[in-house]
Amino acid sequence: MFKLSDLSYKNQRKIIIFTFSLLPVVLLFTFAYLPVFNMFHYSFTDWNGFSKEKEWVGLENYKSIFTNPEYFVVFKVSVYYFFATFVQMGLALYFATILSFNVKFKNLFKGILFFPYLLNGVAIGFMFMIFFRPEGTFDTILGMLGLGSLVQHWLGNPDIINISLAGTSVWRYMGFNFIIFLGAISSIPNEIYEAAEMDGANRWHQFRYIILPSISRMVQLNIILAISGTISAFEIPFIMTGGANGSKTFVIQTVDLAFKYGKVGLASAMAVVLLFIVIVVTVVQRLAFKEER
């Protein structure tokens, strides 16, 4: 029988490098890079996804994305998710800071605040359809607080719907940022707080001059991740509204165009634009961090 150990280490090395890399590399190129290249190619054609011929249309698809309001209106929807990102970060930072000091039932609060992040996206979508239903949970709570006059068609009114959906997204993802921040804060050595306390620093000073500087990198990283997530918001609006009532996001639009209307060329152009934005954001972040170090 063939035995690897009979070979010299030099030959073993060659065999191991080749066999261990083969499958991961093939998968990486087929499913991470090939789609990107194909997408670029499709974006210059009018392909419908199944016919044999694709006609070259040059920049036509890109032109219609930026000139036809029906297509570029989705950028406006991203703005809601973008602002929601900052609410999400603020809440995560606030709770992480509070829970890093002495608090009763620390672990219970930590678990509860983090838990939504682990839940199934479809389950969350349905939960919030129930939550926002007319006379549903939200309306009931508002009524209990004496705010019944604020009651709205939370998922019916095009002016409100994106706020409701972005709020759902904050509910879903806040726990993730929270747990990351909490981990970063807890790695600050205790002596630093003690020393600060001796010097008469209050909690705000401790947050401002100890916590914030030591986790600023984490905060930035999370903001960037969240912005990429913002632009590619898909699951929650798709599950809850299917993009109705003016809640169509960039990715819903892309998926609809490609798989519903057979406009693979146009959808690819949209995806290229999206990918471009995400890459720019990420590269800017990487460069910013490099300068800091």
Place this chain on the structure above:
Amino acid sequence: MNKLTSAKVAFNAVRVNSDKGKQNPLKVASLFVKYGSLIIGALAALIPIIVVFFASLKTRSEYASTGPLTPPENWFYFENYTRAFMEGKMLLGFMNTAIILIVSIVGATLLGSMIAFVLHRFHFKGKKLLVVAFLLATLIPGVTTQVATFQIINDLGLFNTRLAAIILYLGTDIIAVYIFLQFLDSVSISLDESAMLEGASYWTIYWKIILPLLKPAIVTVIIVKGVGVYNDFYTPFLYMPKTDLQVISTALFKFKGPYGAQWEVISAGIMIAIIPTVITFLALQKYIYNGFSQGSVK
């Protein structure tokens, strides 16, 4: 310690003592804000789930006539659960999810640790390029390239097979490679070297030494990938629309049309889908927190 700081310590000690004595109003207010906001936060996190739990135990007429925050009359009314489970074919969903979950986690662990082993332990031509290729791939968010990925899956004849989801979870999720690469930094090369002195092959080194030592990293991969795969919606939705292949996410999503107004049945479906998550979370809390803190630091 110089005189000044020791004076400060003494001063602070006095101050702390006097604080304890009279409970100044500012402190009470800050306690109030602290616990008040924590309780509001916890309620905001829990209420949407509790409402669904209540609804899942209500009869149809009870659901229509009571408020969402009213607890069910009978805590043992499981009719909705039976209906959701049977009519929604959720057992099928769990089975498909389990198959996909197990195969992709085992696959990601093996492939990820193999490529990480090669990239971390050997120097060879093109290695840098490979590392960059794996790095760059993390920049491409999966959702954006679905349009073109779909054509590739289709051309490979994988559309409407479980393999479509499995291969996508293996091929496009590079996070496992990262976690392993990071962890390998802490596994000393001298271990490899001393094994080589005893004549162990590279395979033996990988299989008998490296892989067992990677255990903590494997736990992280299992958690991060497990949560991702269990909760993923668009991959099964796009690539496996066939009913026989439905996973938990898509099984649940199918309630949307025909059960439009039967929220008590949908609620039971939601509970069935999240119960495994609740149990896993309660059992593995510590690992889950660590997993996500490590998995996120790229």
